[in-house]
Amino acid sequence: MHIREADNETIKHPQVFVEKNGGGEQSSAEASTEQDVDDSVLVKAAQQGEAEAFGVLVDRYHRQIYGLAARMCGPAEADDITQDVFLKALDALRRFQFHGEAGFRTWLYRIGVNTAINELRQRKRSRQIMGPSLDEPVLTDDGPVQRQLSDITEEPYRLTAQNELQQAVNEVLEMLTEKQRTALVMIDLQGLTYEDAAEVLNCPLGTLKSRLVRAREAFAEKFREHEPQLIPDGTT
Amino acid sequence: MKCRQCRERMSLYLAEALVGNWIEQFEQHIADCPDCAQKLSEKQQLLEMLHSLSALTPSEDLSTRIKAAARAQLRQPEPQMQPAYYLKVAAACAVVVLAVGVGVVWRAPSARQALAPPTAPAEMTVVVERQPAVARTSASPAANTALAKPEKSVETSTAVASLPHRLRAESAMPQSPASSPALASSETSGVEESGTTESVGPGAVKLARGESAQMMRTAEVRSARPPDYLVQAAARVDSGSELSLARTDTTQAAQVELAGRTLVGTVVANAVVSQYVREAIIESDKTMMALTTSAPASLIEVTARDGEAEVE
Structure with missing residues (x-):
């Protein structure tokens, strides 16, 4: 399904989201109508327990949340983190903990960032207790190097998506601090505006830009250091 | 450039x-x-190059799996508040009640006098300005009868004030500043007129401003000393601190000097934590900080919040 970026889309037929038995097939007319429904209508319907409405929100935003999770924590865990984010959101919606003060997308991103950061911290703690994971790259003088172990969980669609540059970017992202990584991922890789990213992080715009400046400088330095062969032409 | x-x-x-x-x-x-x-x-x-990277794509069945999990979650009964939740709420309420109780006791002048730690007298220079005229008077309790003279452009005098005395006098002052004869003559009148109160002393950097919220709105605190002095003073108080001075003024604007550089922002929250500790969260266009002043220790301590204290 096509992803809509806008939070304020035109409300056309909110009544279409009455739950059907088992979430059955919908007509193409209904499906196209779904895309035009405002997030707030879907959120209200989801708060009333309408699975179809929440399903539309999932269709609308799961790729963005997946992208955030994959950049923050790596692709291997991104599916699970994405699912976790949506289930947390649903739980919060049912408890009416979302009041629409921020756009739904912003709110969802905030849950996504917090979930990803929690994941990173859990990993850090488990590394301290159990030692490094075999899935993590080995840091060498020449930069991070993946262990030469086959990963049976890697699926073909992922292998095609993870070209060398994508992997190098993810590896360098891992070297940034949480805050730097979050700012860089949201703005330079996920394409959020400064204002939206500041709202997600609940920080002043100036703070966000300051983090972004530091994040870009740190990223550039580490990227040049570890992946010089991937630097764009003319950049040294 | x-x-x-x-x-x-x-x-x-x-x-x-x-x-x-x-x-x-x-x-x-x-x-x-x-x-x-x-x-x-x-x-x-x-x-x-970063902007041109294609979005990482999830597995095709991810949305289906999420929706199935969501349906399963929706079929479960409405989440109920657990007993542990009520326990947490009760504990939080108890903490609040306790804190308020301690605060009430602490604010009582007699209790505070009994509990106030002995503090060496701190030399203070209090300057009270009025618009358009400016007058300077003493902050010493003994000299509190010295009236500001708005009709004169500048008049100065200096005295030594004992900080605990000053605080006791302020705490005894109700919201209406005129009801405190001890202070109404100098600080109160100056503060009411949106004047400037200034205090600096060796070994003590103390915000010389009023106690009440009313006076907080109209008081402005600044230092007469150059930033390098204040950096040293702050370093003496807290060797780990890079921050030197903070001030708030009538318009809720805040100015924080960090290692001699200045950030200007807005006070987004003010709270009197206890009689001797004030806290203000200052949000500027560059950073957010928490300002804490602690009177018994005679210090101003500005600490970075969220690790983002930085000056570009």
């Missing part, structure tokens, strides 16, 4: 964080300097 300045500001420029006439100067330098223009181009290319 010199090349060094230009390169220091490249990342700020690209993040749209450069402000004022720096933008024009920066762009002018880039137009005139091929080396800096090349450096900027390199940074832009790296950013464009």
Whole structure:
């Protein structure tokens, strides 16, 4: 399904989201109508327990949340983190903990960032207790190097998506601090505006830009250091 | 603009964080300097490389799986508040009640006098200004009868004030400043007139402002000493602190000097934590900080909040 970026889309037929038995097939007319429904209508319907409405929100935003999770924590865990984010959101919606003060997308991103950061911290703690994971790259003088172990969980669609540059970017992202990584991922890789990213992080715009400046400088330095062969032409 | 300045500001420029006439100067330098223009181009290319990366795509069945899990979650009964939740709420309420109770006891003058730790007298210079005229008077309790003289442009006098005395006098003062004869003559009148109160002393940097919220709104605190003195003073109080001085003023604006540099922002929250501790959260366009003043220790301590205290 096509992803809509806008939070304020035109409300056309909110009544279409009455739950059907088992979430059955919908007509193409209904499906196209779904895309035009405002997030707030879907959120209200989801708060009333309408699975179809929440399903539309999932269709609308799961790729963005997946992208955030994959950049923050790596692709291997991104599916699970994405699912976790949506289930947390649903739980919060049912408890009416979302009041629409921020756009739904912003709110969802905030849950996504917090979930990803929690994941990173859990990993850090488990590394301290159990030692490094075999899935993590080995840091060498020449930069991070993946262990030469086959990963049976890697699926073909992922292998095609993870070209060398994508992997190098993810590896360098891992070297940034949480805050730097979050700012860089949201703005330079996920394409959020400064204002939206500041709202997600609940920080002043100036703070966000300051983090972004530091994040870009740190990223550039580490990227040049570890992946010089991937630097764009003319950049040294 | 010199090349060094230009390169220091490249990342700020690209993040749209450069402000004022720096933008024009920066762009002018880039137009005139091929080396800096090349450096900027390199940074832009790296950013464009990031922006051009295709989005990472999830597995095709991810949304189906999420929706199935959501349906399963929706079929479960409405989440109920657990007993543990009520326990947490009860514990939080108990803490609040306890804190309020302690605060009430602490605010009582007799209790505070009994509990106030002995503090060495701190030399203070209090300056009270009125618009348009300016007058300076003593802050000493003994000298509190010295009236501000608005009809004169500037008049100065200095005295030594014992900080605990001063605080006791302030705490005894109700919301209406005129009801405290001990202070109404100098600080109160100056504060009411949106004047400036200034206090600096060796071994003690103390905000000389009123106690009540009413006076907080109209008091402005600043230092008469140059920043280098204040840096040293802050270092003596807290060797780990880079921050030197904070002030708030009538318009809820806040100015914080960090290692001699100045940040200007807005006070977004004020709270009297206890009789001797005030806290203000200051949000500027660059950072957010918490300002804490602690009277018994005679210090101003500005601590970075969320690790973001930084001055570009």
